[in-house]
Amino acid sequence: MLKKVVIIGPESTGKSTLCSQLATHFNSQWCPEYARQYLLENGKEYSFEDLLGIAKGQLELEDTYSRDLKAHRLEKPTPLFIDTDMYVMKVWCEFVFGKCHPFILEQIVERKYDLYLLCNTDLPWVEDELREYPDLESRQRLFHMYKDILVNQSTPWVEIGGRSEERLATAIAAVQEYVLA
Known part of the structure; x- marks a missing residue:
């Protein structure tokens, strides 16, 4: 049984590491x-329309990883950890362009997840x-x-903060409580 855990938060908050x-x-x-892959291949400059393509690419990637894990005929709950979802795309669109693509909003309604981990900004900024x-x-x-979005939706969520060890311990405990229990 596939369980989806999404890690979200601002850039440079340790999402990929977590x-x-x-x-x-x-x-x-x-x-x-x-x-990240898209911008490395196409350059750092992007338009509102590019964000729609990035959102669709994220969904395709998530679906590919989901199919791959499901192909193992999972007998017990198995988490797939997802670095970014449509909430991130919504925030990105609205923060940069002041509006969001209807497709992204539709996907927020359609897609279901089991847990959100919200990474706080208490890590030092790392430039890339x-x-x-x-x-x-x-x-x-x-x-x-991000926090406002999570407070106003029904999927369980946990804030992740502190040093690296503390962040990981909090995230492991959350996955065990909300996903694997």
Whole structure:
């Protein structure tokens, strides 16, 4: 039985690292963020329409990882850790362009997940070629946008913060409580 755990939050909050650590801990897989691959291949400049293509690419990638795990004929609950979902795409669209594609909103309604892990901005900023918001104020604004979304939906969610070991321990406990119990 496939269970989907989504890790969301502003950039440079340890989402990919946490996905990898959780997949290793639970002997499972994690689905990377499609946007990173897209922007590395197509350049850092993007349009509102590009975000629709990125959203569709993310969904295709998630579906591929889901099919791969399901092909193992899972007899017990097995988590798939997903680095980014349509909530991230919604926030990205609205933060940068002030509007969101209807397709993204439709997918938010249609797709179901078992747990959200919201990464806080309490890690030091790590620069890379794709990141846009090094200032803490923007990162915290984005964090509160994600938190507002999660508070107003029905899927369980847990805030992840602290040092690396603490973040991982909190995430493992959340997965055990909400997904594998």
